Amino acid sequence: MTQSGGGGCGGGADYHLPDEILAVMPTDPYEQLDLARKITSMAIASRVSKLEMENGRMRHKVAEKDRVIAELQDKLSHLDRMFQEADARLRVACEENIELSKERDSLAQTSKKLARDLAKLETFKRHLMQSLNDDNSSPSQATVDIGTYDQSVAKASSWKLANPAGRKFSITPHITPRLTPTATPKVTSTSGSPRGYSAAGSPKLTSGATSPTKRCFEGRTAISPWYPSSQQSSAASSPPHGRSMPGRAPRIDGKEFFRQARSRLSYEQFGAFLANIKELNTHRQSREETLKKAEEIFGTDNKDLYVSFQGLLNRNLP
Incomplete structure (x- = not known):
């Protein structure tokens, strides 16, 4: 038995076991199997423990990765919301830009139209002011035609002498400026107008003061010399606007x-x-x-x- 065991032990050298292990190993094969089972259990337990520890570390790393992924997802959703808001603001800004462009074009056309209207109004204002200034200066221009007034009086006097009916007519000159400033004041000496003469036998005569420019001739113009004295006093005292x-x-x-x-x-x-x-x-x-x-x-x-x-x-x- 010993030889076989020794032979068994000696045969164990084929497994390349160290001599220290062979020295402590039991010689009984069953005991050797029991020892081998224990050694295997210890090795398996040690391996399982190491794997569990590795699994724990891996789980911890996975949890960290999940947390990072969640944070990145939150950031992504936040950036997506910001992008949508920015895109909405961009669309609104583009629409406002289009509206402002249309309004700018409309205001430009309105400005051009107002500029044309303003130019027309300025031209009309200049013409109107010139007309008003000329109209205000027209009474002073009426005093220049005293010679025309004297000529009309002389013509009326000669017409009176040549009247075959023997009646005496007095022509009252009516000198007023033309309706526009550039015209020359006109002398009306028409003998046929009922305002232009008065009969000698009439108790009242038409006054010559009805002319709107009489203030320009005050102190210069006298009553026609062919008035009788009674008629001259009547004409001088008549109302300024006549009958x-x-x-x-x-x-x-x-x-x-x-x-x-x-x-x-x-x-x-x-x-x-x-x-x-x-x-x-x-x-x-x-x-x-x-x-x-x-x-x-x-x-x-x-x-x-x-x-x-x-x-x-x-x-x-x-």
Whole structure:
């Protein structure tokens, strides 16, 4: 048995076991198997323990990775929300930019239109101010035509002497400036007008003070020399506006008429009225056409202005 065991032990050298292990190993095969089982169990337990520890470390690393992934997902969702908000703001800004571009183009067109209207208004203002300045200076221009006034008086005197009927007529000169500033004051010496003469036998005479520019001739103009003394005193003491005609509007001078027209008419109406008078002064249209256009310009609301304008034309034009 010993030899076999020794042989068994000796045969164990084939397994390349160290002599120290062979020296402590039991010789009984069953004991050797039991020892081998224990050694195997210890090795397996040690290996399992190491694997469990490795598994724990790996789980911990996986948990860390999961936490990092969750944080990255949160950041990604936050960045996605920010991107959506920025994209929405970008769309709104683009729409506002389009609207602002349209509004800019509209304002540019409106500005150009207003600039054209302003230029037209400035031109109209210059013409209007020039007309007003010329109109204000027209009374002083009327004093220049004293020679014309004297000539009309001389013609009236010669006509009186040549009258075959033997009746004496006194022509009252009516000198007023034209309706536009550039015109020369006109002298009306028509003998056929009922305002132009007065009979010698009449107790009252038409006063010559009805002219709106009489203040320019005060101190210069005397009553016609062919008036009788009684008629001269009557003419000198007569009212400044002479006899009132029934059914007629009060007579106003050109300056007062233009002042009323400027205050009551619009810019367009007053400009059209000035153009109408210019056409009359340049002899491009007749008095009837001028009155017709003036009636259309004044309308029904300014009928009194039309009547006053008609009276001015009747007094100032032959």
